[in-house]
Amino acid sequence: MKLIYAIIRNDNEDDVIQALMQEHFVVTRLSTTGGFLKKGNTTLMIAVEDSDVDRCIDVIKAQCGRRQEITVNMPYLSGSSIMNYTTMPMNVEIGGATIMVVPLERFEKY
Incomplete structure (x- = not known):
């Protein structure tokens, strides 16, 4: 067996x-x-x-298509004022999924 981690x-x-449940996969969110x-x-x-x-x-x-989005990423400044900080919009690719498959030694469901 395998354990799939999908970050979406x-x-x-x-x-x-x-979609996963329609294909009879059991999912924990x-x-x-x-x-x-x-x-x-x-x-x-x-x-x-x-x-x-x-x-x-x-x-x-099939459900996690990639697309472009414009965002402004605000910095984290501990204890500092960001009044004079200028941010620029940036185009980032969003969507998709990060998928990891690891061996699953034991699986029990009660």
């Missing part, structure tokens, strides 16, 4: 989970926060048989 944007969460944009993410944990890994990843990929 909150925007894609409902579509991904619904965790709320997480990304480091670069400081935006909310969802981390999905999915236990699958080895033969189902590629099918599960294909379902995730």
Whole structure:
């Protein structure tokens, strides 16, 4: 067995989970926060048989398309005033998923 960790944007969460459940995958959802944009993410944990890994990843990929978004990333300045700090909008690629597959030694469901 394998454990798939899929880190996705909150925007894609409902579509991904619904698609996975339609394919009879059991999904555990965790709320997480990304480091670069400081935006909310969802981390999905999915236990699958080895033969189902590629099918599960294909379902995730189909729901997590990449797209461009303009954002202003405010700096974190501890104890400092940011009144004189100028920010520039930046174009970032969002969407997609970060997927990790790790061996699962034991899986029990009661």
